[in-house]
Amino acid sequence: MNRIAPILLDWYARSGRDLPWRRTRDPYRIWLSEVILQQTRVGQGLGYYLRFTERFPDVCSLAAASEDEILKLWQGLGYYSRARNLHAAAREIVGRFGGEFPAEPDALRSLPGVGDYTAAAVASMAFGLPYAVLDGNVFRVLARLFDVEVPVDTGAGRRIFVELAQSLLDTERPGTYNQALMDFGALLCTPAQPRCGECPLAGCCLALAAGTVALRPVKQGRTKVRERWFHYLHISCEGRTLLCRREGRDIWQGLYEFPLLETEGPADFPALAARSDFRELLGDAEWRLVGTVVMPRHQLSHQTIHATVYRIETPSLSAAAAALAVDTAAVGDYAVPRLLERYLLEYDG
DNA sequence: AATGCGGGGAT
DNA sequence: ATCCCAGCATT
Incomplete structure (x- = not known):
């Protein structure tokens, strides 16, 4: 095991957030939370998660609903293809998988709206399988810890981070580790004004040593409006x-x-x-x-x-x-x- | 590899 | 204003 994981897990045990989807291993609820949280902050998605689980306590009830009702419940959250894919995936779980979520990322990945991130999240958090998640938080934390100069939004960059993330994973507790790393990025190793002064990994952070924390991660993407x-x-x-x-x-x-x-x-x-x-x-x-x-x-x-x-x-x-x-x-x-x-x-x- | 897809919060 | 957020699908 590497040096990083135990420190992250220790920090998480003391400072991690208590969130409802962390109190279950039900793959349906974990999948639902992950889709809601795609490109969405916890604070924005939390209420939607509570309303969805209240109205649709299991995948069967979600599959039985109309698309209009699901869109209405999704209203205001944005990226509405997520809601349409949520509905289609629920129906595939019921129709193609007999109502049970598959555990392996490849099978999860075949569901509409489930990509590399969500597949790894469900596999690790609901089924305890050793797959590292790679999201905006993980890119940022790893880019800083290892002072990675390669842009994260390129094929080459992505391959490097996939390799790095998987090599650091605590394979004994992959779900907890993944959540710890993301919480760490959301609470401590933030995009602007990271709290390096109270960071338990400051001693091994290459970007901190090099003075490049604010420059990591490197992105090349430009958006035109x-x-x-x-x-x-x-x-x-x-x-x-x-x-x-x-x-x-x-x-x-x-x-x-x-x-x-x-x-x-x-x-x-x-x-x-x-x-x-x-x-x-x-x-x-x-x-x-x-x-x-x-x-x-x-x-x-x-x-x-x-x-x-x-x-x-x-x-x-x-x-x-x-x-x-x-x-x-x-x-x-x-x-x-x-x-x-x-x-x-x-x-x- | 590029592009399009929402809405809100932080700076 | 600009950036970013527990990304994914399409071209």
């Missing part, structure tokens, strides 16, 4: 509201929203009303514009959404429009993007 202009038509007709389900390969897939007109840049209402898709929706009806709400800019990781909501009232709907209408009171049953949720809370009661 696209701007988009969304114009929503909030159409009310006799207590009913028009909603559409987002399809295709775009943001918010599977969520509901008002009928949307997108433009390449800023646009005013007359320009929208002249479009064919607008006239298809409202052409013949006696509609009137009763309000315009310019939403605050909505920032996603790779997109900035400029959204405006046009409130429109009409006494009658075309057949095409009527097919999209739901009762105003039922709008709350549909999962909507945060942007629309804010609008509904702020401007619509």
Whole structure:
């Protein structure tokens, strides 16, 4: 065994967090927590985990649910493909694996939404198998301990870290070790202002010795942000509201929203009303514009959404429009993007 | 190897 | 503003 593991485990026993998914070895709950926590902080995901386990205590109940209900419970958490994959994977567990989770990473990896990280997490934490997890915390901690200069977001870098992480693993208690390493990264070896002064590994941290802690890990990735202009038509007709389900390969897939007109840049209402898709929706009806709400800019990781909501009232709907209408009171049953949720809370009661 | 996918918190 | 977070799927 290496020097690192016992120190990490000792620190974890004293300073680790008490989290609900650490109090079970049920692979369903561990899998669920891991999917919720993909690219998501513990503080943000905790409430979702509690609500999901309350509503869906086992994989069968999750498999039996509708995708819309799962998306509604997922609303606000982001990366909605996780929710759709969660549903599909639950059905595969029931249908293909007889309701029992497989233990080996290769089999887990075959489930939708389960990649290298989640497969290793479930295999080690639920089944005690010796697989090291590799997530953002592990990259950072190892890059610092060994002062690794190779960028983590490249194939070569990834291979180095896979090897390093696996070589350090405590194969006697892989699940506890993995959680200890991640907690260590989340609480002590943080991205900014790590607490090296109270770090039990300071004595063997090569980056600390070299003064490069703030430079590790090295990443080469650059993100460019696209701007988009969304114009929503909030159409009310006799207590009913028009909603559409987002399809295709775009943001918010599977969520509901008002009928949307997108433009390449800023646009005013007359320009929208002249479009064919607008006239298809409202052409013949006696509609009137009763309000315009310019939403605050909505920032996603790779997109900035400029959204405006046009409130429109009409006494009658075309057949095409009527097919999209739901009762105003039922709008709350549909999962909507945060942007629309804010609008509904702020401007619509 | 690159790209797209959310939303929130920390700095 | 920028970065990051218990990553994954697609191209």
